[in-house]
Amino acid sequence: MRRAYDEELEQLHRKFYQMGCKVNEAIYKSIKAFVNHDKELAKGVIEEDKEINQFEHDLEQACIELIALQQPVTTDLRKIITVMKASADLERMGDHAVSISKSTIRVKGNKRNSMIEGMISDAGEKIKKMGEEVITAYIEYDTEKAVEIANYDYLVDSLTHDIKEACISEMKKDPELVLGATDYIMASTYIERIGDYITNISEWIVYFQTGEIQELNTHHSYDEL
Numbered sequence: 566m567r568r569a570y571d572e573e574l575e576q577l578h579r580k581f582y583q584m585g586c587k588v589n590e591a592i593y594k595s596i597k598a599f600v601n602h603d604k605e606l607a608k609g610v611i612e613e614d615k616e617i618n619q620f621e622h623d624l625e626q627a628c629i630e631l632i633a634l635q636q637p638v639t640t641d642l643r644k645i646i647t648v649m650k651a652s653a654d655l656e657r658m659g660d661h662a663v664s665i666s667k668s669t670i671r672v673k674g675n676k677r678n679s680m681i682e683g684m685i686s687d688a689g690e691k692i693k694k695m696g697e698e699v700i701t702a703y704i705e706y707d708t709e710k711a712v713e714i715a716n717y718d719y720l721v722d723s724l725t726h727d728i729k730e731a732c733i734s735e736m737k738k739d740p741e742l743v744l745g746a747t748d749y750i751m752a753s754t755y756i757e758r759i760g761d762y763i764t765n766i767s768e769w770i771v772y773f774q775t776g777e778i779q780e781l782n783t784h785h786s787y788d789e790l
Contacts (some may be wrong), residue, residue, distance in 0.1 A: 570635055574644060577627055578704075581648050582654075584620035585700035588655045588662070591617065592696060592759060595662040596689030599669045599752055600682045607666035614663045621656035627651055647773040651703070654769075658696070661755040661762075663759040668748045675745035681731050685749060688756050690725040695721070695763045703770055710768035715781035716762065721760040728753040 591610050599608035628649040631637060632736040637645060695714055702710040764782050772778050 573627070573631060573635075574641065575647050577624065577631070577645065580620065580624055580783040581652055582700060584624065584652060584655055585696075585703070586780040587613075587617055587620065588659045588751050589693065589696040589700065590766070591659050591726070593689070593693050595665040595669075596752075596756070598686065599665050600689070602669065602671050602790050607669035610666040611670075614659055616657040617656060621652050624652040643773045643776060645702075645761045646707070647769045651766045651769045654765045658759050658762045661759050665752050665755050668731070668752055672748055675689055675748065676739070676741045678735055678742060678749070680730060681735065681749050684724065684728045684731060685752055687757070688721060688728065688753065689716075689723060691721050692759050692763075695760060698748065699763050699766050699770075702767065706770070706774055708771050708774045711767040712781060718760045718764050718782050725753040725757040735765060740741055760775070778784070 594606055594712060595610045597603070598610065628645045631645055633641070635641075695717055698710065699714050701707070702714060729750050732749050736746045738744050767777060768781050771781070
């Protein structure tokens with residue numbers, strides 16, 4: 566009986582890892598598509614989001630069933646809660662990848678700015694690294710790494726702030742850039758929010774190990790979408 570229960574927990578663990586990899590891939594592709602004006606790649610991200618949504622649904626159902634049927638306590642209960650909460654954050658990250666992809670498809674003939682697109686690409690690389698490392702921290706139950714990742718989020722926030730400032734500056738110089746810059750600002754906001762959700766996942770990793778809900782990276786506030 567215990568062996569079957571442990572296998573169910575292990576399946577939960579593996580499925581969360583698979584979902585995390587899928588979401589990180591979607592984020593990488595969405596930003597790459599945006600910067601390279603690749604509408605076909607963007608369409609692929611949107612289509613593949615169905616799989617991410619299914620992952621989240623399956624994980625939530627599995628967590629609810631385990632809690633109802635096995636009545637887990639202490640460490641096992643925290644593991645299940647961590648997967649259920651963190652998978653919801655992953656799903657929202659996937660939604661933002663879709664939003665970036667939709668911006669790529671929507672843009673038709675708007676004037677572009679290679680400097681700002683380079684900044685967005687840099688922010689995307691930072692987010693890619695954070696996303697990969699938070700999944701590794703989860704797999705290894707590495708609390709210290711999770712805290713480090715959450716603290717790293719300020720670099721993404723700084724980059725996205727600089728992107729917005731650059732957009733305003735460039736629009737003043739060239740009014741024809743207004744439509745394109747609006748998409749740049751929205752894309753940078755989506756990237757910033759992805760960073761926030763990665764921080765949330767870091768908090769759930771800490772919760773799993775300690776049983777305490779700690780708010781990480783509280784040194785600044787965010788603009789809501």
